[in-house]
Amino acid sequence: MESARKIINQFIKSKYSGNELKSELFKAGEAAQQEGWTYMDASFQLGGVARDCGMSPEEIEQILRRAFSSEKRAAERVEEKAAPSNDESASAPSAAPSIMPKQTVLSSLPSGMISMDQMLAMGLDTQSLELLQNHKIDPEALSIPWPAADWRKDLAKLLEVTFEMDETIEFKISDTPTCTSEKVSNIVGKDDSIKKIMKSLDSAEGALICINATKGEPDATNESFRYRYAVVDNPKMSLAKQLAYYKALNLPCAALVNTGANSVQAWIKIEADDLDEYNERVDFLFKTLDSQGFKVDSANRSPNMMARMPGVLRGGKQQYLIGLEQGAKDFKEWQEWVEYSLDGKPLIELASDSEEPPKKDASIIDNMLRAGEFFLFKAPPKSGKSLALMDLGLSICYGEDWFGNNTTSNDVLFINFELTKSVFLNRLHLLGSKRDLNASTSKFGFLNLRGTALSPIETAQLIAKRIEGAKKLENHDYRVVIIDPISAVLHNPKSMRLTGSPHQILMQMIDTIIALTGCAVVTACNNDEYPYLESRADSVISLTPVEGGLNLYQINGSFREFPKMLARECSWIYPRFFV
Numbered sequence: 001m002e003s004a005r006k007i008i009n010q011f012i013k014s015k016y017s018g019n020e021l022k023s024e025l026f027k028a029g030e031a032a033q034q035e036g037w038t039y040m041d042a043s044f045q046l047g048g049v050a051r052d053c054g055m056s057p058e059e060i061e062q063i064l065r066r067a068f069s070s071e072k073r074a075a076e077r078v079e080e081k082a083a084p085s086n087d088e089s090a091s092a093p094s095a096a097p098s099i100m101p102k103q104t105v106l107s108s109l110p111s112g113m114i115s116m117d118q119m120l121a122m123g124l125d126t127q128s129l130e131l132l133q134n135h136k137i138d139p140e141a142l143s144i145p146w147p148a149a150d151w152r153k154d155l156a157k158l159l160e161v162t163f164e165m166d167e168t169i170e171f172k173i174s175d176t177p178t179c180t181s182e183k184v185s186n187i188v189g190k191d192d193s194i195k196k197i198m199k200s201l202d203s204a205e206g207a208l209i210c211i212n213a214t215k216g217e218p219d220a221t222n223e224s225f226r227y228r229y230a231v232v233d234n235p236k237m238s239l240a241k242q243l244a245y246y247k248a249l250n251l252p253c254a255a256l257v258n259t260g261a262n263s264v265q266a267w268i269k270i271e272a273d274d275l276d277e278y279n280e281r282v283d284f285l286f287k288t289l290d291s292q293g294f295k296v297d298s299a300n301r302s303p304n305m306m307a308r309m310p311g312v313l314r315g316g317k318q319q320y321l322i323g324l325e326q327g328a329k330d331f332k333e334w335q336e337w338v339e340y341s342l343d344g345k346p347l348i349e350l351a352s353d354s355e356e357p358p359k360k361d362a363s364i365i366d367n368m369l370r371a372g373e374f375f376l377f378k379a380p381p382k383s384g385k386s387l388a389l390m391d392l393g394l395s396i397c398y399g400e401d402w403f404g405n406n407t408t409s410n411d412v413l414f415i416n417f418e419l420t421k422s423v424f425l426n427r428l429h430l431l432g433s434k435r436d437l438n439a440s441t442s443k444f445g446f447l448n449l450r451g452t453a454l455s456p457i458e459t460a461q462l463i464a465k466r467i468e469g470a471k472k473l474e475n476h477d478y479r480v481v482i483i484d485p486i487s488a489v490l491h492n493p494k495s496m497r498l499t500g501s502p503h504q505i506l507m508q509m510i511d512t513i514i515a516l517t518g519c520a521v522v523t524a525c526n527n528d529e530y531p532y533l534e535s536r537a538d539s540v541i542s543l544t545p546v547e548g549g550l551n552l553y554q555i556n557g558s559f560r561e562f563p564k565m566l567a568r569e570c571s572w573i574y575p576r577f578f579v
Contacts, residue, residue: 004031012049022063025050029067039068039238043144044317057146144239144258147320152195154310154321155209160188161324162254162267167225168215171309174205181214198311206260206314208306211267227278229254230270230285231307232296235263242266245294246327249342252334256322257307260314264322265307271331278303281331288338360561364396364480364520366406367562371479373538374510377524379553380545385524386418387575389484391431392522396480397443400435403541403555403570404579410479413467413519414446417488421448430575445470445478455494456509464516479519483510486523486530503532543570543577555579 011028025046032042047060148154163169163184170179187194201207216225232251234242242264246253252269259265268285272278282301289296299305308314310321328334361370369375377392379385395402399409416424424446425439432439447466454462463481470476489495489509490502498505510521510533525533527542534540538560546552551572557565570579 004034007031008035008046011046016053021050021053021055022059025055025060025063026067029064033068039064039240042068043146047146144243144264145322147258147318151318151320152198152311155198156188156190156194156311157321157324158255158257158310159184162229163213164217164225166217167213169210170214170306171201171207171209172306173201173203174208174306175203179210184213194311201309201311202313204315206319207309207312209309211305211307212303222273224271224273227270227272227275227303230268230278230282230303231265231300231305232268232285232289232294233259233263233265233300234294234296235259235261236295238262239264243322245289245292249289249292249294250327250334250337252328252331253323253326255324256326257310258318258320258322259308260317260319267307269331275303284335288342292342362479363408364410365402365408367565368405368541368557368559369520369522369539370561371520372514372518373520373561374514374536375520375522375539375541376530376533376537377522377541378527378529378534379524379543381526383543383553384572384575384577386484387427387431388577389482389522389524390414390428391435391576393444393480393482394428394431394435394437394439394441397441398437400437403577404568409443411443411445411476412480412482413463413470413478414444415463415481415483416446416448417450417483418485419450424448427575434576442476445476450488453492453494455498456489456505457512458494459489460509460512460516463513467517467519478517481513481517481519481521483521483523486525486533501532503530506530507533507536541565553577 008028008031011024014024016024028046029042032046037045042064043061047057047064050060050063051057159169165183165185165188167184168181169184170181172179187197190197211229211231212227213225216223234245237245239258239262243256245251246256246264246266251266253266254269255267257265257267270278270281270285272281279301286296286298286301308319310319312319328337361372363370364373365375377385377388379388392402392407393412393414394400396407396410396412399407401407419427428444429439431437447463449459449462452459467478467481470478483489486506489506495505510523513519513521527544539557539562540559541555541557543553543555546554546569553570553572555565555568555570559565568579570577572578
């Protein structure tokens with residue numbers, strides 16, 4: 001098989017046309033991804049060759065995005081075709097594939113947006129997708145545009161918007177020590193000479209421009225021209241992810257510039273009157289970005305910083321304008337927006353935002369539980385609640401029925417607060433042998449927190465952290481969290497120092513887990529032990545002893561989103577309940 005590097009070199013050196021060009025571009029795009037190229041690298045180098053051969057920019061983008069997402073689709077096809085073991089196929093003929101496609105904890109993005117494959121090819125992750133959805137930004141807006149046909153004039157376009165005609169700016173080829181000073185009016189509007197000037201600045205390292213004027217207008221009464229802009233970027237992020245931050249955080253951008261090297265520099269409107277105000281506003285900007293996970297180099301704080309000049313080539317790649325005047329209109333407006341809209345709390349939404357009702361969350365237990373809901377199982381003391389929860393977890397792993405209701409196959413995380421590891425696993429294997437299910441399934445994860453001194457909120461944060469880590473590093477997508485026993489969370493020094501109702505403290509922990517992970521949370525308690533939890537639960541199943549019946553119980557169920565369950569009976573035969 002040809003090496004990826006050879007495929008790329010062959011494509012760059014050759015001339016193709018028609019369907020052969022499409023096929024070879026797709027093949028070269030897949031090879032570029034294998035070689036570790038970014039999507040934008042492929043767009044410029046492979047896309048440039050394709051454009052020279054007559055292909056339109058729209059068609060190039062479509063083919064390359066498909067090529068960059070093909071590896072993920074191929075992996076999913078392999079997973080879907082993976083055959084279950086003989087034991088599993090015999091005991092669970094209708095079970096879902098053992099490895100479910102990864103999902104984000106976000107609800108579905110509105111129809112019409114680009115596909116998840118394309119988002120992944122653009123370098124978007126859960127955090128940037130969450131920002132986009134929270135602030136209603138269509139990911140389609142993150143597609144990096146091609147340079148304009150007259151991109152050599154981009155410097156003039158930038159200067160016309162960001163500076164006054166009588167101000168002086170400085171620029172230079174980036175690997176040279178001295179700068180050239182020039183009046184803005186000598187550049188803007190000089191269509192005849194601007195292309196020649198820009199070409200003279202092409203170099204291996206590109207060209208730079210000072211982000212603030214070095215000399216103001218003749219009648220300027222202060223030096224505010226020196227403190228008008230700051231530039232931010234994060235070359236460690238994909239281009240689309242940087243754009244996601246700029247747009248979702250509503251940054252007051254005077255300009256967005258593609259640096260020609262995997263970065264988008266945003267010219268932020270600071271508009272300070274003096275250095276003190278400039279430093280104060282830049283501090284606020286950097287702290288806000290940092291709090292949202294966007295790290296900016298401290299060197300960018302300087303008002304004398306030099307940024308990438310659009311309109312020139314940098315090692316053969318274009319430095320060009322992506323956009324002008326985006327986000328909040330000025331810094332003060334943006335500060336107010338941050339105060340009222342960026343506190344991490346939900347934003348007001350309008351019913352008119354959705355013309356049709358969204359799809360409901362995925363079902364976990366038919367007619368009982370969906371993802372993102374809280375399920376409470378109630379029964380008398382010492383009646384087998386812990387084993388019932390373990391039985392539920394095993395049922396969900398295989399998509400088997402539980403208490404007569406079908407389940408959907410999902411990864412399950414069991415939070416064990418009570419048993420030793422050996423006792424826990426022995427119980428799990430006992431249940432598996434009684435049901436002819438292999439207890440050694442990778443879909444059943446457990447977290448031993450017995451003796452761990454964490455507050456309820458710290459417990460919720462730890463669970464969310466472990467789930468996110470498993471998703472990123474271990475290809476597990478836990479959709480159900482089972483906590484046993486829920487009361488154990490309150491029995492440690494950190495929890496005992498808390499003030500407030502124990503019921504409300506537990507409910508806050510459950511709500512936090514759901515908010516951070518999107519999982520369904522399942523737990524159990526004794527009848528009448530936690531009435532507040534019962535009133536807040538989305539689904540409640542309760543077992544009450546049948547008078548005169550040995551180990552016989554009546555099952556009752558009430559649900560927020562499903563019809564009430566008709567009463568029925570079940571019997572306890574160690575280690576399971578039987579309906």
